[in-house]
Amino acid sequence: MPKDPEIEAHPHGPRHVAIIMDGNGRWAQARGRPRLFGHHAGAKRVREVVEACPSLGIKYLTIFAFSTENWKRTQVEVAGLMSLFRRYIAKEMQALAAKNVRVRFIGDRVRLDAKLIALMDQLEIETAGNDGTHLTIALNYGGRDEVARATKRLAQDVADGALRPEDVDEETLPKYLDTCVLPDPDLVIRTSGEARISNFLLWQSAYAEYEFIDTLWPDFTAGELARLCQSYGARDRRFGAVKA
Template identity: 50%
Template sequence: MSMPKVSLDGTSGFEIPRHVAIIMDGNGRWAAARSLPRAEGHRRGVEALRRTVRIAGELGIGILTIFAFSSENWSRPQSEIRDLLGLLRLFIRHDLADLHRNNVKVRIIGDRNGLEGDVSSLLNEAEEKTRDNDGLTLVVAFNYGARQEIARAARRLADEVVAGRLAATDITAERLSNFMDAPDLPDPDLIIRTSGEQRLSNFLLWQSAYSELVFVPTFWPDFDRAAFEQAISEYSRRERRFGGLAAAGS
């Protein structure tokens, strides 16, 4: 698929990835560096999310996936969990109309079992209200863990085998992919992690097999257009081989 070319940092011809995924990291450290409560860091992180969604649309990115809440985040202090869920509620209630008006389609991945009723309802509402939009697709990974997603897909495949609809010898990587949370979406071309940490932290492990990884030192609340464009510029300079050889045979 041909990707759009745009001008970044004064240089024309950079290739825009079709699907960008972001691990939004560093809210707490941003707040600590300023002697502010962690809740303020999370609040500023929501502002950065709004900014990033807008920029992604302006750059012509087709899909933006964000790691909003990890399945491991439930181990955090209850007060912080309440703050995070409260911000999610505010984001959907206050921003959903704007997202819909701007033709953004919202998709949710992750385990919805056991979520608080109003949280589950809000996630469903966001998907349903924007279902027919055909602009930027915003994928929200909520209560998400990649290993858990793979395990869910394996259980679904096992159910097919037990029901006699599939033979064990028919199980392939492609079939497993079809049982992931969003099998219709292409794998991310670029995964960005903010705050300087250099690991995926149980995020899109299956889908990231051939993704380009860019780690930026910026804490998430400070992630802006310049940082976003710099990450895309880094992506654009790389040669993606998908296990093959470079054009020159290297």
């Protein structure tokens, strides 16, 4: 990617950015094309954003690719998205590994097809030794579903005697979440003009800053990400406290 003087780290910029990549379907429909055309355009945009992260000081990037609610879409769109995920992983695997990107997937894999799961496993293995940008892809992910699954595992440990009920607190549950090895997001961005979080990282985003922007995801650029990071860096984050 060409060097852009606007794409540089803010001294107090976010370390972990999470993005709800919304607007692919509307972007395509505005051009008289099927919704899947927009999803393909959105997938290409991911590469530019991932490549911009090191320059912006973003160590962790989490993207919302497919929610537990997205199964409600038409069979054609869901099948097309699953095919897109398989092609994206296969196509980008070498590039991500070469760029020192560590990839993880979060979400419930049970409903995904075997070929996709195998590719996800392979990508995680291929990039496991990388220590550059940590890219986390939320696939068949829902915040409530994640908390429910985590609670089941925690309850089983209590039942097995591995954990005492009195030891369960707000520091305990995160250890059972899909994101247990990740820091909480500092900044959550949602594209396309919608002002809701859509069941994304509910526990983890308790103190995140939010940006709801009108840009549709296929039009989102590294430059816009840089501007949002600059805005974040200027915010006064007190985490419930007040200045003395």
